[in-house]
Amino acid sequence: MTRTTLAAPSLVSQSAERVVHMVGLGTHHPPGLVRQAESAEIATQRCCDNDEQAHWLHRVYEQSTIERRHIVVMDDGRAAHDAFYPPRRSPDDRGPGVQQRMQAYARFAPPLASAAARRALAQAGVRPADVRQLVTVSCTGFAAPGLDMRLIELLGLSPSVGRTAIGFMGCHGAVNGLRVARALAHEHPGEPVLLCAVELCSMHFQYGHHRQRIIANALFADGAAACVLQASDHESATPAATRAPNPAPAQWSVVDTTSCLLPNTQGVMTWTIGEHGFRMTLSPRVPALVKRHLRDFLQPWLAEHGLAVADVGQWAVHPGGPRVLDAVEQALDLPASAMAASRDVLRDYGNMSSPTVLFIIERLPCVAGDGPCVVLAFGPGLMIEAALLMPTSPPTPAG
Secondary structure: OEEEEOOOOOHHHHHHOEEEEEEEEEEEOOOOEEEHHHHHHHHHHHHOOOHHHHHHHHHHHHHOOOOEEEOHHHOOOHHHHHHHOOOOOOOOOOOOOHHHHHHHHHHHHHHHHHHHHHHHHHHHOOOHHHOOEEEEEEOOOOOOOOHHHHHHHHHOOOOOOEEEEEEOOHHHHHHHHHHHHHHHHHHOOOOOEEEEEEEEHHHHOOOOOOHHHHHHHHHEOEEEEEEEEEEEEHHHOOOHHHOOOOOOOOEEEEEEEEEEEOOOOOOOEEEEEEOOEEEEEEOOOHHHHHHHHHHHHHHHHHHHOOOOHHHOOEEEEOOOOHHHHHHHHHHHOOOHHHHHHHHHHHHHHOEOOOOHHHHHHHHOOOOOOOOOEEEEEEEOOOEEEEEEEEEEOOOOOOO
8 A cells, every 4th residue: 555644743742733723614515406216217217228227227226325416407307407318319329428518517516616615604704805725626527717716706705815726536535625725724824725625426427337337326416515724823722721611612623634545456446538428437346445455554644643543533434335334334343323424424415526525524523622533535546535633622813
């Protein structure tokens, strides 16, 4: 395994270090909703040539544990969906081409992202004009001028805001976004950094009976999430002994991030551009690879922070599918409750790719004094991305 990490101090010595707080977090999904049973019927009309294929497809959709997903092309109802993705006219029909899908991405993605960003900014109490750096994450669409410039317009960000676009990294993109946003916030304490991840996975629904692509059709959905990071010197936070009787709720701080490329796995998960959308390769080997390698990767990194797996209080694990969550539980000897938030998000929203881990973090209680949270996500490579969060007291407002 090849592992990379951004050096961070041990948690026992963090009191003398600058702390990067997650001061605001917001999520948003399209209003258009499709139940998984209806989704399976839609897919059958576009992916199956006989009853045997249809039976297999319905079993995949049922075993996903997903109950409902939010899809932008369902915003105006089933008729709008069927107009964009009509039933096959012939066995060779592969649906709309890349140009049509990218035009829809450019239409739907910025409003979805801006809604999540507004919620994060409101929770943080940060005016859009005061954001100094903008980090965007997406792997499901391309346009230039892109998502970053549309967010400047839609949110009223400063025209001089710094921009960093993280693209085509897949389900672990938001962890890479946290890495970049943390570094920017750490470099400029007090200056807000806005991170926004948005994915329209529905833009890449694949026609035809290709089993790995049908599995992707069954799992993926649309959504957006954003967070605001801001650094402060730890010493400036109000000591616990002198806090007001009703202190502000704790906030997550982003302590460190790390990456691991698993050996000889370049073909087990891929995300490539075809003539009719982006195509995913999702090997059934992924859960076994996670189970085999995760502990050996995670334990040394946690030890650098004076921690063991048993010290982790909460887990925000990207639900690539139910079997991936099972593999994480088994690899780390975790109770079923450790994956509860991940399974709930998968059930209620499906796999939204990069924003999903932020949806999970939003569901986790953040209580000062509780143990740390580990964020895990898996993507093309096969890569494991991880982040270490700690519940901390919010920074003392200036003045």
